[in-house]
Amino acid sequence: MNAQTLHYKGRSLAWRKTTSALFGSLTFSTILVSLALLLALIVYILINAHPLMAMRAASRAGLVLSTMVIQWDAKNLPYVIVTDFTPDSVAARAGINEFDAIIHIDSEAVYRSAQVWEIIARLPQDILPVGWVSGDPLKIFGELLPQLDPHTGAMRFVIDYLPEESLGFRAGLRVGDVLVQIEDIPVTGARQAWEALIVAAQKRAQPGPLAVQVERDGELLPIALPAEKTAQIPIQRSWWRAAWDFLASYDSNSPEKAGLASAIVGSLYLVGLTALFALPLGVGAAIYLEEYARRNALTELIQLLIANLAGVPSVIYGIIGLEILARALKMDRVLITGALTMTLLILPMVIIASREALRTIPDSIRHAAYSVGATRWQVVRAHVLPYALPGILTGLIIALSRAIGEAALLILLGAFQYLTFIPGLWNYFTVIPIQIFTWIGEAKDGFATIAAAAIVVLLVVLLFMNAFAIFLRIRFQRRW
C-alpha cells in the first residue's frame, strides 16, 4: 500500500506524523518549562541570599548600616549612616561613632548599605578601608547661626561657637566666619552644611580634604577641611560564621543583626506538637475506617467530609482556630493553639495516607492472626499496624512538610510577632514562613536578603524531611 494514501480527514500521513511528533515535543517542552522555573526559583533565591555573608561580616565588625536620604534640589540623595551602635566593636575602636556617615569603602563612594555589602563581598582581602564623616556637625563646624547679610539681605550662616578640638578649628575655621560653600555646594542651613559635606565627600573619588569657602572680614578665604577620616577595619568573612549568626540571633530592626532563632524553635515546636496530635488522631480514624467501620451512611458521610476537609483553604482553619480555640476556649494565640489548628489542617492528609498504608496490608496477615484467636484490636496492634507504620510515617512526614511551610493559617493565630526570645508552649510565637512574610514586607535594604536566606533554611529543612520520608519508604516498606 502506498503510504501517501493513508489520509485521515484529508491530511496526508506525512502531515499526520509530523503533527504527532510536534505534539510530543510540545508536551515535553512543558516539562522543560517546569524544570526551568524550578531552577530559576532556586538560583534566584540563592543569588538573593548571597549578600548575607557580607552583611554579617559588616555587622560583626560593628558596621550596622542604614540608608538615609538627603532632600537636595528636589532630588533624593541617598547616603549611609551607622546605626545600632556597638561600643566595643572593631569599628568603634577605629573611631567610628553612632550616626557617622560612611562615605567611601575601598575608595568607592557609597550611597546605599546594599552597595557596602557588595563591595565587602568582592574585596580581595579581609581588611575594609573605610572613609567616614562624623555624624555630629558640632564636631566639624561648631554651631552655626543664621544671619541676614547686611549688604544683600540674603540669609547666611555664621560660626557662633567652635570647640578647639573640633575638626573645623584645627583646619583653620574661627568663630565669626561665614560658611559660604563646601566644594561647589552653597550652604543654606545648619543641617544643610553637614549634608553638603556628605554630598561633596561622596563626589570625591578618594577620601581627602574638602575645599570650604568662608567669608572672614569681608574676604573670601579657602580652607581645606579634612572632614573625612579613614581607617582599615579588619573583617571576618566566613560563610560558616554568617550562617551560624543568622540561625542563632533573634529578629531585629536591622537586617544585618536579624536572625531566625525564635522562628526555627517555633517551627520545630509546632511541627513536633502537630505530629504528636495528628499521628494518633489520624491513625485512629484511619484504623476505624479501614478495619472496623461497616459500610453504612455514617461511614460514607465521614469519608465524604474528610475528602472535603482536605480541600478547605488554610485561612478557614485559621479562623476556626482563632475563634474556637484562641477566643472561645480562651487559649489565646499561643504555640499550642497553633499546633492544634495545624493538626486540623493536616489531619485529612494523614488519614488518607494512613488508610492507603493500611490497605496495602494483605488480608492473609489478618486471617492468620484471627485464626490463632486474636481479637480485632490485637490483630490491628500487633500485626497490621507494625507493617503499615512506615507507610503511615511517610504520609505523616509529607503532611508535616506542608505544615512547616504553612503561613496563612498561623497569621490568624498570631504568629505574626516580633520576638526576641525562644518561645515556649504557652508563649506567643513565630515560625519560619511567617518570619519570611514579615521580612518581605520590610522596605529597608537587606531584608530581602535575609528573607531569601530564611527561604534557603526552610527549603533545606523540607529537603531533609522529604529525604527522610524517601528513606523510610525504601528501607521499611515491603511489597506483598
Place this chain on the structure above:
Amino acid sequence: MKTTAPQPALHAPPGRYLKERLIQGVLFACAFLAVVVTAITIWLFISGSGIFFTKVSLGEFLGGTRWAPIDVSTPSYGALPLILGTLIITGIALIVALPIGLLSAIYLSEFASQRVRKIAKPVLEILAGIPTVVYGYFALLFVTPLLRSILPEIQFWNALSAGIVLGIAIIPLVSSLSEDVIYAVPRELREGAYALGATRFETIRHVVLPAALSGIAAASILAMSRAIGETMIVAIAAGRVPTWPPDLLKPLQTLTVHIVNVATGDAEAGAFIWATIFAIGALLFAITLLLNIFSYWIVRRFREQYE
C-alpha cells in the same frame, strides 16, 4: 467489615470485650472528629456571619463595589472588588496552569520513557512542595521586575505577577491529578486506535482525552478551588488594597487577603471588623466546598467504567 470476629466460646480473659469495645469507641471518636469539625465550622460561619448581616444587607455585600471596612467615617462593605479580584487571580492562574499541567500530564503518561519519568516526576513534586511564601517572594521580586521590562507601567504590587506565579504553584496539582486519570485509561483503547492506523497525537486527541475528560475536568475544578483559597502568594505580590474596577497591572485584593489584613491589623477582638472575616470566610468556604463537591460529583457521574 473484612473479617469475622472471634467466637466468644474461646473463654477470653474477663474484661477483654469491654476493652475491645472501648478501643473501638476511641477509634470511632477519631473518625467522628471530621463530622465535629465540619459541624463546628458551619455553625461558626453561620453564627459569625449573622452578626455581620445584621448590619450589612446581603445585597450590599454581594453587589457593592466599594470595600472599605476600616473607613471610620463611611465604612462600606461591598465585596464585589474582592470577589472579582479573586476570580481574576484565579483566572490568570488557570490560564497558566491548565495548559502546562495538562500537557505535562500527557507527556508523563503517553510519551515519557521510564528514565525521563524518573526525573520529570520529582521536578513536579518539588514544585508542589515549595511553600507558598517562597512563591510570593519569587512573584514580588523576580516576576514583577521581569514583567516590568515588557510592561513598563506595571506597578510594584500587581495582579498579573501574583496570578502567573499562583499558576506555576498549581501546575503540579493539575499535572498529577490529570496524569492519574489519563494513565487509568486502559491500554486496549489506545491499542484499538493504533490498530486503526491512528498516530499518537490522534489517539490522544480522539481516544485518550475524551475517555479521561471527566477526570481532567475534576482536576481543573480542584485546581480552581485551590487557587481561590490560596493566600500567601496574593498577600505578598498583589498588594493588599481593593481596587475598583480591578486592573491587572495594579494592586488588588482577594477574599483570603482580606482575612490576612484583618489578622495582621491592629483591630481589637470584638471590633466589627472581625465580623467581616466571617462573612468573607463563609463565602470562601461555600465556594471551595461547592467546587470540591462539584468535582467529586463529576468524577462519579461521568466516570467511564472499563471492567
